[in-house]
Amino acid sequence: MARTPTAERSSQERRDRRDRDRAPEREREDEFTDKLVSINRVAKVVKGGRRFGFAAVVVVGDSKGRVGFGTGKAREVPEAIRKASERAKRGLVRVPLREGRTLHHDISGHFGAGHVVLRSAPAGTGIIAGGPMRAVFETMGVQDIVAKCVGSTNPYNMIRATFAALANLESPRMVAAKRNKKVGEIVSRREMTGAAEADAASAE
Numbered sequence: 001m002a003r004t005p006t007a008e009r010s011s012q013e014r015r016d017r018r019d020r021d022r023a024p025e026r027e028r029e030d031e032f033t034d035k036l037v038s039i040n041r042v043a044k045v046v047k048g049g050r051r052f053g054f055a056a057v058v059v060v061g062d063s064k065g066r067v068g069f070g071t072g073k074a075r076e077v078p079e080a081i082r083k084a085s086e087r088a089k090r091g092l093v094r095v096p097l098r099e100g101r102t103l104h105h106d107i108s109g110h111f112g113a114g115h116v117v118l119r120s121a122p123a124g125t126g127i128i129a130g131g132p133m134r135a136v137f138e139t140m141g142v143q144d145i146v147a148k149c150v151g152s153t154n155p156y157n158m159i160r161a162t163f164a165a166l167a168n169l170e171s172p173r174m175v176a177a178k179r180n181k182k183v184g185e186i187v188s189r190r191e192m193t194g195a196a197e198a199d200a201a202s203a204e
Contacts, residue, residue, distance in 0.1 A: 033062070033063060035060075039080070040055045054074060057070075059136050061141065065095050067139055069091070070085065108165055109168070113154075114154065114160065114161035116133065116162050127144070129147035130153075132159050133158060
């Protein structure tokens with residue numbers, strides 16, 4: 001049965017309306033960048049033998065201070081990565097950045113046997129960090145940082161220890177609110193401390 005022009009027009013309008021409704025979702029997905037940190041082949045022993053699958057760790061961020069990580073398991077690699085990406089987007093956290101490029105202060109984090117140390121750095125330093133931590137900072141939008149892993153090099157422990165450190169990061173505005181002071185007082189004191197440390201280092 002041939003379709004009338006009116007029916008074709010109405011179906012086209014429905015498709016256009018559906019595309020318009022999905023456009024914001026696509027835009028939200030496009031603003032995130034994801035990086036595959038690790039992919040492992042895992043095996044489950046069953047009655048008939050071993051059943052193989054894949055476990056993936058993915059880091060997702062918007063390059064503006066929001067970042068998250070997720071893990072996923074599946075029989076195929078693409079499906080495991082998709083699951084990990086979806087979980088990472090559901091668990092995004094916002095990290096305060098200094099001038100939009102580095103951390104406000106030095107911080108350390110622990111998870112299990114993993115121990116990481118994150119240090120803020122001056123402009124032009126770049127990202128000095130290992131593989132899993134580098135993926136976190138690149139997707140988060142950090143431009144200058146020095147990071148060191150002094151514990152377990154397991155990607156899972158390194159990622160979780162890094163997020164544990166970032167969870168304790170505070171901006172001058174947050175510190176000022178806790179101490180009932182102005183942001184200018186906190187920042188000026190930090191600058192004075194930094195200048196004194198620089199003078200002591202030059203004297204040595």
